[in-house]
Amino acid sequence: MSTQNEQPLPFTGILDQSPGTLPGADLDWMRDLRTRGYARYVEQGMPTVGEEAWKYTHLKTLEDTVFRLAGEDDATQAVDSLPSIFGGVRLVFVNGIYRADLSTEDDLPTGATLESFAATATRDANWLQSQLDSSSGDALVSLNTAAMRDGYVLHVGKNTAVAAPIEVVFVGGVSDDPIAVFTRNVIAMDEGSEAQLVIHRCSAGDAPSFSNNVTSVSLGQNAKISVTTLQEENDTATTFSSTHVNAVRDSVFQSLALSAGGQLSRTEQHVELNGEGAHCQLDGTYLVRGSSHCDHTTRVDHLVPNTTSNEMFKGVLDDAARAVFQGKIIVHPDAQHTDGRMLNKTMLLSDKAEIDSKPELEIYADDVKCAHGATSGQIDETALFYLQSxxxxxxxxxxxxxxxxxxxxxxxxxxxxxxxxxxxxxxxxxxxxxxxxxxx
Amino acid sequence: MLEIKNLHVTVDGTEILKGIDLSIGSGEMHAIMGPNGSGKSTLSYTIAGRDGYDVTEGEILFKGENIVDMKPEERAVNGIFLAFQYPVEIPGVANTTFLKEALNAVRRHRGEDDLDAMQFVRMLREKVKDLGIADDMLKRAVNAGFSGGEKKRNEVLQMSVLEPALAVLDETDSGLDIDALKIVADGVNRLRSPDRSMLMITHYQRLLDYIVPDYVHVLAGGRIQRSGGKELAMELEKNGYAEFAAEDAAA
Structure with a gap:
C-alpha cells in the first residue's frame, strides 16, 4: 500500500495536455466541464482500500499498467462477431467509440432518438449540457468527466413507448497495447415513456483494457426503463461502471447486471427516488472464477414519502474468485412509508473463493418497511445427494x-x-x- | 437381490452400524424397525451411497456385486432407489425436468434411448393417475412448497418412473395423516412385484398395517437384534423397544 502514494496519478500525464481532440472541444461549457472534472480528479486522487467505499476493491491494474487513451484509430479495428439477442436496433462501440457501419438504428418509433454522445454534442449541445451532472461523483466519475469521449444517448419523448428492446454493444480490448476507454452515456425518459435497453460488454482482443463508463438516467413522471447489462469481457479487462438515476413521481427504474467476465469489474448504481410512487428494482447475478474480482455497489436514496426499492443480487464464485456486494439504502427524514428491500446471496464452489457482503440501512423516518439480508454458503450436500440418488x-x-x-x-x-x-x-x-x- | 454382510459404518468418526447382516431375496418386502438413534437412517443412506457414511468393514452385495465403492448415481442407475424421509426442495428445477433427467440417466445405463418429450409425457400421465398427482405438481419446482403428503407421493412417483430393482423406503409414513398414508401405501403396494425387492424403514408399526412385510427386523444399537415375521411388529407395538434398549446397554 505504501508505494501507492509515490506513484504518479494515472492519466495525469495524458490529460493535462488539454485534450483538444475530444468531442465538444469547441463548446465552452464542455471544455469547462472537463477542466473542472480533471481538477477534481487530481484533488481526489485514485480511490484506495483505505476508503470505506473501496475497502474491498483494489484497483491494482491502474497501478501496474500504463494505459494510453483510446483514440479514433482504435475505433476502426475489425471485429469478427458481435452479440445480438433481439436482432433489432443495435448501437456498436469499438474501444469506446461509435461505429456507424456496425450499427442498426432504423425501426425506432417517432419521438425516440438513439445516437452517439459525439453526435448529440454536435446536434443538440444545449440539451446534452442539461443532462450532464457535473456536481457529484467520486474520483473515477471525475476522471470520466475529464476524459469522456463517446457513448450512447437515448432520449425517449413524452408518452412514447419503444416496444422492442434496444441493444448497445461495447467491444473492448481490440488493441495491441493497453488502452483506456471513457464512455459517457445518457438515458433521458420523458413523462410517460417506456423502453428496454440491453448493454453488452465484451472483448475482441487480449490487450489489457480499462474502461470507465458513467451513465446518467433521468426518468420523468410515470416513465419506465429497464436496463440489462451483460458483462462478459475477457480476463484482462478492468471495468468501472457507474450509473446515476433520478426518478420522479411514479417512474420505474429496473436493472439487471449479469457479471460474468473481466479481471476486475465494479458496477455502481446510485438511485435517487425523488417523487412519490417512484420505484427501483436492482438485480444482479455474478459468475466469477479464476482470480477475477467482481464488485456490485448500490446506493438508493428514498427522498420523499411512498417510494419503493427492491434489490436482489445472487452470485456463484469458484476457484480463488472474489466478489463484493455493498448495498446502502438511505431513508431520508421525509420519506415516510418507504418500502426498501435488499438481499445478497452467494454460493461458494471453492474454499479459496471469497465474498465480502455489506448490506446497510440508514433510516431517518419512523414509519417505514425495510429489510436486508446476506448469506453465503456451499452447495447443499443433501440436495446434491438427492439428485445423485x-x-x-x-x-x-x-x-x-x-x-x-x-x-x-x-x-x-x-x-x-x-x-x-x-x-x-x-x-x-x-x-x-x-x-x-x-x-x- | 441384496446381501449385507457384517456391515460396520462410521459417521463423523462415530461407529453407528456395528455389524449388520441382512439378506433380501427377489420380490421380498422387509421392514426394519427400531427406536430413534438405532442406525435406521444410517443404513438407508449407506445403501444409497451417501458421502460421509464410511463403510469400515463388511460388504453390501447388490445382484451379487459389492457396491460399497460405487457413487450414489451409479447405484441408482443399477437399480437402487431411496425414498427419502425428508425429500429435498429444489427451487427453480421443474419436477418434470428432474424426472426426465433421472429417467434418461437410468435408460442410458440400460442401453436404451432417451425418451423424447412426447413419449415422456405419455408415460408420466399413466404413472401419475393412480397417485392423485395433479399436472400442477409436475410443473412446479421439485418438492418446492409441496405439503408433506405431496412430497411423499412425489417420492413414490419417482420410484414408479425409475422402476428400481431395490427400493429403500425411509420413514415413508412420517408426517402423513391417515388419508395421505393410504394413498402412498397403495402406490407402494402397486409397485410390488416378483422382481422388485423393498426395504421399509420405520419407527411405528402403523405403516405395516398398510404395507404388509414378509419379514421384520429390529435394529437397535447398530445391530439387528431380532428377525421374524410380521407378528414381530405386533409384539413391538405392544411392548415397545424397551427390551432392545436394555440389550443394547448390555452389549
Whole structure:
C-alpha cells in the first residue's frame, strides 16, 4: 500500500495536455466541464482500500499498467462477431467509440432518438449540457468527466413507448497495447415513456483494457426503463461502471447486471427516488472464477414519502474468485412509508473463493418497511445427494443446483427472450458448458 | 437381490452400524424397525451411497456385486432407489425436468434411448393417475412448497418412473395423516412385484398395517437384534423397544 502514494496519478500525464481532440472541444461549457472534472480528479486522487467505499476493491491494474487513451484509430479495428439477442436496433462501440457501419438504428418509433454522445454534442449541445451532472461523483466519475469521449444517448419523448428492446454493444480490448476507454452515456425518459435497453460488454482482443463508463438516467413522471447489462469481457479487462438515476413521481427504474467476465469489474448504481410512487428494482447475478474480482455497489436514496426499492443480487464464485456486494439504502427524514428491500446471496464452489457482503440501512423516518439480508454458503450436500440418488451424475447435479440457486433472480426478468438468453449464458458458464440433456 | 454382510459404518468418526447382516431375496418386502438413534437412517443412506457414511468393514452385495465403492448415481442407475424421509426442495428445477433427467440417466445405463418429450409425457400421465398427482405438481419446482403428503407421493412417483430393482423406503409414513398414508401405501403396494425387492424403514408399526412385510427386523444399537415375521411388529407395538434398549446397554 505504501508505494501507492509515490506513484504518479494515472492519466495525469495524458490529460493535462488539454485534450483538444475530444468531442465538444469547441463548446465552452464542455471544455469547462472537463477542466473542472480533471481538477477534481487530481484533488481526489485514485480511490484506495483505505476508503470505506473501496475497502474491498483494489484497483491494482491502474497501478501496474500504463494505459494510453483510446483514440479514433482504435475505433476502426475489425471485429469478427458481435452479440445480438433481439436482432433489432443495435448501437456498436469499438474501444469506446461509435461505429456507424456496425450499427442498426432504423425501426425506432417517432419521438425516440438513439445516437452517439459525439453526435448529440454536435446536434443538440444545449440539451446534452442539461443532462450532464457535473456536481457529484467520486474520483473515477471525475476522471470520466475529464476524459469522456463517446457513448450512447437515448432520449425517449413524452408518452412514447419503444416496444422492442434496444441493444448497445461495447467491444473492448481490440488493441495491441493497453488502452483506456471513457464512455459517457445518457438515458433521458420523458413523462410517460417506456423502453428496454440491453448493454453488452465484451472483448475482441487480449490487450489489457480499462474502461470507465458513467451513465446518467433521468426518468420523468410515470416513465419506465429497464436496463440489462451483460458483462462478459475477457480476463484482462478492468471495468468501472457507474450509473446515476433520478426518478420522479411514479417512474420505474429496473436493472439487471449479469457479471460474468473481466479481471476486475465494479458496477455502481446510485438511485435517487425523488417523487412519490417512484420505484427501483436492482438485480444482479455474478459468475466469477479464476482470480477475477467482481464488485456490485448500490446506493438508493428514498427522498420523499411512498417510494419503493427492491434489490436482489445472487452470485456463484469458484476457484480463488472474489466478489463484493455493498448495498446502502438511505431513508431520508421525509420519506415516510418507504418500502426498501435488499438481499445478497452467494454460493461458494471453492474454499479459496471469497465474498465480502455489506448490506446497510440508514433510516431517518419512523414509519417505514425495510429489510436486508446476506448469506453465503456451499452447495447443499443433501440436495446434491438427492439428485445423485436418482441417477443424475454429480457434475450435472452440481450444475442443476447452481441454476436452481440463481433461478430466483432470473425469474424476475419479464422479457422471455432475455430470460432464456441469460439462462443460456449461465449454463454455458457452468463446468462442462451444458446440461448434457434437454431441459424443456 | 441384496446381501449385507457384517456391515460396520462410521459417521463423523462415530461407529453407528456395528455389524449388520441382512439378506433380501427377489420380490421380498422387509421392514426394519427400531427406536430413534438405532442406525435406521444410517443404513438407508449407506445403501444409497451417501458421502460421509464410511463403510469400515463388511460388504453390501447388490445382484451379487459389492457396491460399497460405487457413487450414489451409479447405484441408482443399477437399480437402487431411496425414498427419502425428508425429500429435498429444489427451487427453480421443474419436477418434470428432474424426472426426465433421472429417467434418461437410468435408460442410458440400460442401453436404451432417451425418451423424447412426447413419449415422456405419455408415460408420466399413466404413472401419475393412480397417485392423485395433479399436472400442477409436475410443473412446479421439485418438492418446492409441496405439503408433506405431496412430497411423499412425489417420492413414490419417482420410484414408479425409475422402476428400481431395490427400493429403500425411509420413514415413508412420517408426517402423513391417515388419508395421505393410504394413498402412498397403495402406490407402494402397486409397485410390488416378483422382481422388485423393498426395504421399509420405520419407527411405528402403523405403516405395516398398510404395507404388509414378509419379514421384520429390529435394529437397535447398530445391530439387528431380532428377525421374524410380521407378528414381530405386533409384539413391538405392544411392548415397545424397551427390551432392545436394555440389550443394547448390555452389549
Amino acid at each position: 436418482r441417477g443424475i451424475p454429480e457434475a450435472k447435479a452440481r450444475n442443476l443446483l447452481v441454476q436452481s440457486f440463481l433461478g430466483e433472480v432470473i425469474e424476475r426478468i419479464d422479457n422471455e427472450t432475455l430470460r432464456e438468453a441469460i439462462t443460456e449464458k449461465i449454463v454455458s458458464w457452468l463446468p462442462g458448458g451444458d446440461m448434457g440433456g434437454d431441459n424443456s
